[in-house]
Amino acid sequence: xxxxxxxxxxxxxxxxxxxxxxxxxxxxxxxxxxxxxxxxxxxxxxxxxxxxxxxxxxxxxxxxxxxxxxxxxxxxxxxxxxxxxxxxxxxxxxxxxxxxxxxxxxxxxxxxxxxxxxxxxxxxxxxxxxxxxxxxxxxxxxxxxxxxxxxxxxxxxxxxxxxxxxxxxxxxxxxxxxxxxxxxxxxxxxxxxxxxxxxxxxxxxxxxxxxxxxxxxxxxxxxxxxxxxxxxxxxxxxxxxxxxxxxxxxxxxxxxxxxxxxxxxxxxxxxxxxxxxxxxxxxxxxxxxxxxxxxxxxxxxxxxxxxxxxxxxxxx
Ligand code: G3H
Ligand code: 13P
Ligand code: ZN
Numbered sequence: 001x002x003x004x005x006x007x008x009x010x011x012x013x014x015x016x017x018x019x020x021x022x023x024x025x026x027x028x029x030x031x032x033x034x035x036x037x038x039x040x041x042x043x044x045x046x047x048x049x050x051x052x053x054x055x056x057x058x059x060x061x062x063x064x065x066x067x068x069x070x071x072x073x074x075x076x077x078x079x080x081x082x083x084x085x086x087x088x089x090x091x092x093x094x095x096x097x098x099x100x101x102x103x104x105x106x107x108x109x110x111x112x113x114x115x116x117x118x119x120x121x122x123x124x125x126x127x128x129x130x131x132x133x134x135x136x137x138x139x140x141x142x143x144x145x146x147x148x149x150x151x152x153x154x155x156x157x158x159x160x161x162x163x164x165x166x167x168x169x170x171x172x173x174x175x176x177x178x179x180x181x182x183x184x185x186x187x188x189x190x191x192x193x194x195x196x197x198x199x200x201x202x203x204x205x206x207x208x209x210x211x212x213x214x215x216x217x218x219x220x221x222x223x224x225x226x227x228x229x230x231x232x233x234x235x236x237x238x239x240x241x242x243x244x245x246x247x248x249x250x251x252x253x254x255x256x257x258x259x260x261x262x263x264x265x266x267x268x269x270x271x272x273x274x275x276x277x278x279x280x281x282x283x284x285x286x287x288x289x290x291x292x293x294x295x296x297x298x299x300x301x302x303x304x305x306x307x308x309x310x311x312x313x314x315x316x
Contacts, residue, residue, distance in 0.1 A: 002068060003315060005077040005099035006129040006169055008042055009206040009251050011314045016303035017209075017246050019295070020044035022081060022256040024051040028263075029063045031288040033071040035295020041304040042311045043074075043295075044098075044252065046081035061096050075311055079131070081254070088119045092126055099123075101172065105133035109158060116166035124167070131252075134162050135174030137211050156197040163202060170206040170252060173198060177211035181220075181234040181257050190241050192248065199249040206251035213257035214239045219265055226268035239301040246303055253302055262294050263287055 008018050023029050023045055036043050047060055055063070064078060077098035080091045084103070091097045100123060104115040116132040123130045135154030154173040163171060175198075176191040177183060190209075198207060215236030223230055242253060270283035299305040 001072075001075050002098060003042075003075055003077055004127070004129065005044065005079060005131075005252075007315060008044070008075075008077055008311070009170060011311050012042075012251050012304070012307075013204060013206055013249065014247055016307055017242055017250055017253045018042060018044050018077075019298050019302050019304060020046050020079060020081075020208075020252050020254045021259060021295070022046045022048055022051060022254075023060070023063075024054050026063055027284050027288050028259065028291065029067045031291025032295060033067045033074055034288065034292035036074060036076070036299070037071060038292060038296045039299035039305045040308040041299040041302075041306070042076060042308060043299075043304070044077045044079050046079045046254065046256075048081045048256075049083065049087055052087070057094075061094075064096075073308070075308060075315070085115060085119065088130075089122060092119075092123050092128055095126075097128060099129040099131060099169070101131040101133070102168075103133050103172075105136060105172075109134075109162070113162060113166045116162075116168050120167040120169075129169035130167075131170045131172055131208055132162070132166055132168040133172035133174075133210075134159055137172075137174045137178050153191060153194050154198060156194070156201050159198050160201040163205060170208050171202075172208040172210050175207075175209065177209055177237055179211045179257070181213070181215050181230065181236070181261070183211060183213075183215065183237065184235050189238060190245060192244060195245060195248045195250060202249070205249065207249045208252040208254065209245065209250050210254045212237050212242075212253045213255050213261075215257060215261065219258075219261045222265045223261060223268060226265065226272045228264065228268055239298070242301050243303060255298060258298075259291060259294065262290050266290050 080100040082103045088100045091100050102119040104112040120130045136152045175194050213236045215234050220230050220234045266287040267283050
């Protein structure tokens with residue numbers, strides 16, 4: 001069942017974080033729904049501009065309609081990840097999405113507020129909620145690369161002003177994470193003091209943490225043992241830190257890179273071990289099962305495991 005993102009946030013705030021996962025194909029969609037069935041957890045499906053271009057909008061939306069029909073107990077929202085202004089309008093008009101993200105974080109404060117306000121007005125008129133971003137995360141997203149010296153944490157006072165003036169419903173904050181497989185080259189983890197300072201000025205307001213993959217060392221080592229060449233500098237967020245971030249208002253946690261690592265590990269290992277094979281369906285099956293287990297594990301760490309009935313009751 002597709003629900004609104006704000007309904008999920010109202011139920012989750014302070015208690016658990018809703019995992020938000022990007023999908024690009026059928027295998028990810030099935031693994032995602034199987035995993036959340038095992039976990040009995042609500043979740044958010046995210047579609048990036050890249051995914052919409054890769055699979056095609058119609059294909060992606062119909063994959064989601066199909067899994068929604070097959071997994072009738074699932075409760076989830078559909079969200080545009082890192083949208084530009086035009087893509088936000090396309091998604092708002094399509095009637096399919098629960099929420100959109102307008103990523104104008106590269107603009108100056110006034111420009112970011114003005115762009116976000118335009119999207120908010122259009123989205124709210126159609127019942128969608130809007131995620132915006134303030135501050136600069138490091139790493140690579142879509143085609144923009146921000147190196148660490150240009151990344152900057154979200155300023156709490158600015159966040160309060162931004163939310164009040166733009167009217168956005170949730171805010172992606174820069175609190176130490178970055179996109180991709182290479183995070184924290186300085187060795188630091190999440191900036192809990194910064195998350196707490198933002199919550200103090202915006203009590204009850206949902207914060208979103210992008211770049212939240214954990215890039216497990218063992219996963220990177222398995223990819224490399226099967227022919228990959230990922231750098232040993234690959235590093236991510238400690239999954240045990242999510243439980244500390246939740247009471248501080250982190251309500252949505254974005255994870256994409258880790259799922260790609262599962263895909264790469266499964267397929268590299270499969271074809272390394274069975275070089276005579278070329279049928280992609282056997283490793284596809286292994287991937288879907290592995291991805292479901294991966295989702296179960298993430299749900300435990302996000303505290304969203306076994307919340308489905310609570311969410312279902314709250315939605316009635
Ligand atoms: O933050 C971006 C997400 O990981 C989506 O990545 O734009 O390559 O689909 P993508
Ligand atoms: P990761 O690259 O850490 O998985 O982050 C994904 C993300 O933020 C999608 O918006
Ligand atoms: Zn992101």
